Amino acid sequence: MARASVPDRQPAATGWAPTRALGRAVLLTGLLLVAGVVLGRIDLIVLAAPFALGTAYALRRRPAALPQVWVETDDGHLVEGSDLAAAVTVGNPDPVDYEIAVIRGRVSPWLRIDRAGFASGARVEGRAVLDRPFVTSVPTSAAVDLELAGTALRWGRHPIGPAGARVATAGGLLISRAVVTESVQVKVYPKTEPFEAVEAMPRAAGLVGAHHSRRPGEGGELAGVRIFAPGDRLRRIDWRVSLRARQLHVAATLSDRDAEVVVLLDVLAEAGRSGGVDGAASVLDTTVRASAAIAEHYLHRGDRVSLLEYGPAARRLRPATGRRQYLTVLEWLLDVHVDVGGAPEPYDQVFGPQLLSADALVVVLTPLLDERSAQMLARLARSGRFVVAVDTLPADLAPPKDRGWAEVAYRLWRLDRDTMIAQLREHGVPVVRWAGAGSLDQVLRDVARLATAPRVGGR
Numbered sequence: 479m480a481r482a483s484v485p486d487r488q489p490a491a492t493g494w495a496p497t498r499a500l501g502r503a504v505l506l507t508g509l510l511l512v513a514g515v516v517l518g519r520i521d522l523i524v525l526a527a528p529f530a531l532g533t534a535y536a537l538r539r540r541p542a543a544l545p546q547v548w549v550e551t552d553d554g555h556l557v558e559g560s561d562l563a564a565a566v567t568v569g570n571p572d573p574v575d576y577e578i579a580v581i582r583g584r585v586s587p588w589l590r591i592d593r594a595g596f597a598s599g600a601r602v603e604g605r606a607v608l609d610r611p612f613v614t615s616v617p618t619s620a621a622v623d624l625e626l627a628g629t630a631l632r633w634g635r636h637p638i639g640p641a642g643a644r645v646a647t648a649g650g651l652l653i654s655r656a657v658v659t660e661s662v663q664v665k666v667y668p669k670t671e672p673f674e675a676v677e678a679m680p681r682a683a684g685l686v687g688a689h690h691s692r693r694p695g696e697g698g699e700l701a702g703v704r705i706f707a708p709g710d711r712l713r714r715i716d717w718r719v720s721l722r723a724r725q726l727h728v729a730a731t732l733s734d735r736d737a738e739v740v741v742l743l744d745v746l747a748e749a750g751r752s753g754g755v756d757g758a759a760s761v762l763d764t765t766v767r768a769s770a771a772i773a774e775h776y777l778h779r780g781d782r783v784s785l786l787e788y789g790p791a792a793r794r795l796r797p798a799t800g801r802r803q804y805l806t807v808l809e810w811l812l813d814v815h816v817d818v819g820g821a822p823e824p825y826d827q828v829f830g831p832q833l834l835s836a837d838a839l840v841v842v843l844t845p846l847l848d849e850r851s852a853q854m855l856a857r858l859a860r861s862g863r864f865v866v867a868v869d870t871l872p873a874d875l876a877p878p879k880d881r882g883w884a885e886v887a888y889r890l891w892r893l894d895r896d897t898m899i900a901q902l903r904e905h906g907v908p909v910v911r912w913a914g915a916g917s918l919d920q921v922l923r924d925v926a927r928l929a930t931a932p933r934v935g936g937r
Contacts, residue, residue, distance in 0.1 A: 583641030631754030744844035
């Protein structure tokens with residue numbers, strides 16, 4: 479359970495204040511006593527006695543510390559669309575009861591709270607339950623939980639809190655100052671879209687793996703039959719061919735090798751409006767979800783996967799394999815964001831082909847909204863890298879509704895972008911729109927064909 483709290487050890491004198499009820503009780507008692515003495519009326523003094531005795535009795539036990547407030551969330555693996563459970567807890571460390579405790583809190587708009595309430599009381603349902611305060615009583619040396627239940631709508635780190643509480647005790651004569659706790663960050667991982675690439679990698683670079691390389695070696699893919707040579711295993715002897723040729727022959731195989739996949743995220747620009755897991759997807763939504771799907775697929779096959787961020791931060795995740803790398807990828811993706819107001823960076827110096835392996839398959843997720851993105855793709859293609867550009871721009875991106883030349887400008891921008899994509903394809907960079915399963919099959923087939931094609935002029 480993730481927990482955030484603010485312990486308060488200040489004395490009661492600095493954290494508690496008299497309420498208006500206490501002021502009225504003292505004022506009324508004083509007025510009755512003064513009037514009784516001045517006018518010589520015993521009945522006024524007798525009338526003031528209950529107010530004085532009641533106030534003194536209520537204040538006989540005063541609080542010694544402020545209430546404690548903390549937020550708890552479930553540390554489970556939250557994915558977009560999964561159920562969320564959290565609680566705001568108010569603790570009473572005093573020897574006196576809290577007659578009234580008022581609790582309020584804030585929650586990220588991407589965490590939809592549908593139900594809220596106390597374990598022993600009525601629950602409030604609706605999508606705006608935290609817009610109202612919750613009131614309860616807290617017994618001495620106890621804690622009361624305001625339980626929250628809802629749905630995680632979008633990937634990222636979303637805060638629950640800050641949350642605050644004010645309590646009243648001594649019959650409502652004393653009230654505490656507001657005790658506010660810090661927020662707790664809830665990790666919501668992107669929902670992995672179904673993705674399956676059945677085509678082989680253009681070039682495998684490792685020593686072991688699941689891809690059939692073009693290099694002879696120990697593997698399961700038959701490459702042909704050749705004459706026996708020193709060092710060949712006896713179980714590789716093909717006896718039928720050996721008896722027919724009267725010379726020992728062995729079955730030659732292709733080695734199984736792993737590959738390195740580099741997923742490059744273009745975060746120079748954002749477009750579209752995110753609607754959460756059940757709504758429309760923005761450029762950043764498509765980029766993050768597609769990255770998680772591609773990484774999961776290739777890591778499951780035993781390949782090495784690394785991530786790069788083409789943006790002001792130029793973040794990088796080193797290549798690795800296995801489930802630990804997949805969990806690291808999901809953590810890394812939570813911090814992806816578009817720095818709209820950032821100053822221009824020298825991307826040519828921060829990012830370049832020298833950072834990528836010559837045998838790596840580079841999958842670039844880009845909306846192609848910035849000319850620097852197209853230039854980066856062209857540089858990677860000219861350096862001999864195997865590059866696949868995945869278009870993450872929403873297909874249903876609506877044109878501007880402003881009057882005047884807005885629609886004409888939008889059409890001209892579309893034509894200019896189509897021209898940019900055509901020029902990239904002329905430079906050998908295939909551009910394909912992300913469509914989930916099978917998105918990259920055809921383009922990987924073309925890249926693999928280019929990798930095996932003979933080069934002209936030694937190039």
